Amino acid sequence: MKKKQVALVLLAGILLAGCGPKKSLTLEERRQVVADMETETLARLYEESPGAKEKVAKGAGYGVFTNANVNLLLVAAGGGYGVVVDNATGQRTYMKMAEGGIGIG
Numbered sequence: 001m002k003k004k005q006v007a008l009v010l011l012a013g014i015l016l017a018g019c020g021p022k023k024s025l026t027l028e029e030r031r032q033v034v035a036d037m038e039t040e041t042l043a044r045l046y047e048e049s050p051g052a053k054e055k056v057a058k059g060a061g062y063g064v065f066t067n068a069n070v071n072l073l074l075v076a077a078g079g080g081y082g083v084v085v086d087n088a089t090g091q092r093t094y095m096k097m098a099e100g101g102i103g104i105g
Contacts, residue, residue, distance in 0.1 A: 034083050034094060038064045061086045065097060076101040 025033065041064045046053045056062050065082030079098040085091070 031094060034081060037066060038083055057087070059087060061088075065095075067097075069099075074102055074104065 069078035
């Protein structure tokens with residue numbers, strides 16, 4: 001049973017490999033993809049929740065990430081990418097994320 005679970009997690013990882021930006025993009029192009037996603041996401045947030053703009057501005061920082069998930073019976077896997085911004089310094093930290101799980105729910 002454990003071998004099947006590991007195989008399913010690996011399969012999910014392979015399926016998710018195509019969910020991120022193209023590998024042929026340069027570093028600057030990948031950062032631009034993230035910046036565009038960040039701009040679109042924040043604009044949508046501010047439109048749906050006008051008070052959020054002030055909260056984001058007053059906070060220590062914020063993060064915006066994509067997230068794709070695959071759930072196969074008792075196995076789940078996911079991944080994404082994004083950026084965390086320090087409001088005090090303006091420093092941007094680009095990140096990739098991955099998650100996995102086994103079990104019901």
